[in-house]
Amino acid sequence: MPVSCSSCGEKRAALKRPKTGHSLCKECFFMAFEEEVHQTIVNASLFKSGESVAIAASGGKDSTVLAHVMKVLNERYNYGLELMLISVDEGITGYRDDSLETVKRNQQQYELPLKIVSYEELYGWTMDAIVKQVGLKNNCTFCGVFRRQALDRGALMLKVDKICTGHNADDVAETVLMNVLRGDIARLRRCTAISTASEGEGVVPRCKPLKYAYEKEIVLYAYFKKLDYFSTECIYSPNAYRGHARTFLKDLESIRPSSIIDIIHSGENLSVREGVKMPVQGTCSRCGYISSQALCKSCVLLEGLNRGLPKLGIGKHHRLHGKILSQQPLTEKEERKLKSVEF
């Protein structure tokens, strides 16, 4: 028996929303999805009229849908934003070059300017080379840290006011779970914020307009709107710790679909006891990027790669910052600890 849409009541329902379980027709679903993103943007005051905004595009579903929705909403509600695309080339053969083609196609479809920054030009290392040195266990740390800085540098080159990323509700919930499991209280406090702090030189504030959109709904949206995206998993990611949090989250969602939003709610309402040591924001003494230690993480990681010490940067290393800054060689014991890598 055909089910009718619970919103307009007229058309036949084409899908069931993963978020609330309601049956909706295509048009009502598009409207609901876009409205929700619009409400998120308006309630959190993410943008101001006249700003230029860079959309971090990887060619995957989140950033494709983000680019599409931002364009639609910008026109529909007259945000007055100047949009452009920015993409990061990590140098992963077989994965990134394909997704970059998708981004270039998106650029033509949405008629937005595009800038591509690559690890090769910024750091002198591609992810393939890094994995050869580091192995498959800690490579995601390198990629993530480098990408963050790459996005900021690209945004500075483009001279935009804000970056928006395609992080969805599932990503934020996974991050909350991961930080609980890892005991990272500082990140736990910050990770549910919808936009980062905006003070400081060399830092472009970034926000997540899709923060409350379920991953499944993003896929549904892209499917029904026939949006073109690249959907393969990164070839280096299967051993990431995040995978555990992700499986747990998927199972939770099957038990109770609202779990994802519930976890985000928990994360937002957490309160940390006074007196717990928190990192203080400063700048890196070598490159000037923001950092809570003397050297920023990417400088430490780069130093490790350049010296052939792949574990420098994984684990506690702040005691070695002084030595790195002053270009002193490390003792043999320290070198031995930092060299050993399990593949």
Place this chain on the structure above:
Amino acid sequence: MCEMQRGAGSSSDPCRRPVLQVRRTWEAEAPPRGLSVRNRSARADCVLLFVRSCFRDYFTHKFRAMLGKTRLIFPGEKVLLAISGGPSSSAMLSQVQQGLSQSAQKKLRFLPAIVHIDEGGALGLSLVERQRLVSELQVIFRASGFNFYTIPLEQVLDLPSSVVNVAPPSFDQAPDSYKAAVDVDLQGAGRDPQQGGGVPEPRLDESQTRSLQQLLGSAATLTARAELLSTLRQHLLVHTARTRGYSKLLLGESCSRLAVRLLTCVSLGRGAHLAQDTGFSDCRFGDVTLVRPMREFSAKEIAVYNHMFGVPTVIIPTLDTKMPEKASIQRLSQSFVSRLQQDFPSTVSTIYRTSEKLQTAGGGCSAQDGRCLLCVCSVDTAAGKASALQARLISEQLCCQEPAGTVQVGPTPPAGQCCSATDGECGRPAGGAGCCSSHFRAPEKKELQKLLCYSCQLILRDMSSVAHLPQYIVAEAERRKRRSLMKDEISEFLLEEEGSS
């Protein structure tokens, strides 16, 4: 000190050979003084090797240090031990017994009694089975020499509505008065020795058991049912403590159980109440403080202790015994943490450390009216402008624009539906006058939702009907509704918020 420095198997004397390896992760650089440690891996994971006698000392010391360090339990104070019969609470009972014995060093100075809640009715156990389990437990309780109460969970249906309200603490609990109280006690203010008997338990009523089962059965998912059961149990425990003059309630939750509980609470939306649900002391009820002295012990340590020193336990099944992994969120979290613990041995201690760094949002044990009806924690549903709650409300609004004319055929009805599934769908929106399954004072789901915190709202959402809620909850809901109507009438004349001073 035992020969721990030289490692396993090196000592020739069989009595002094290490028998236990305990894996602990230390945050600080140095492990506790007096215990030598062999650092096994670069990850600050230490393996402690123990001999039997040293293990007992370690266990006992940790228990007493937890109580003594926090100075929470005053000498001469009446304390209620909630014993379920499981390994953790049995170990707690054994420790308290030892601690109170005259020969103990640094002996404990409070007056304990035992309470056991018989949940057999909720689980569908037969009367014979329930009586058997309870009598096994009573043997253990009698041997301890303390007063004990075995109360069936059905009693929760008869509670007064004051149980969900916060009451002011009965005596001064300031830290400086602790020392004074110890001095008084040391001077040998004579205390009557306890008779150590059981209070005769009330007869079990069939109809009450049925009502309880109906109540739990109205929760459609196992997750909601388990949460509801634990809420009811907590209410009954607190009521018992209150009416019999006990100001502290000791719960026997271990480190492993609390780590799972933390993850479950995060998944259920109880982020604001994590500190109260998993912390050492929980003062949400005001006059009765819930204390968790076993929270530093991992399940493995407790199991070994019980085995080594012959602590009697009685295993009683719970709601999710023998259930598949994905039956409920609680069950899933437990299997997830156990699995992760195998690959990353520091998982449980890391999660536990996270819980120590949290506090209750908004300063905790304050305001009377802003409390949840079920869990008595502060209500966290003030939907901030850009919050998950707001997003959820918007989604609901966008999908249900015309509730009056539409008949919902989807498997999950929206929160607005009023009838229970068993009565058939009447299709009328909630709040409509004269719902067909109502009797005289049945509460409206929507009104109840306003009085609950975020996660209790989710429990209510999963309940097919609120007609079976115990009388005290319904009465309290009515009372709060009347009070808020009163407040709305006079709001322009009120000068300051109630409970803000």
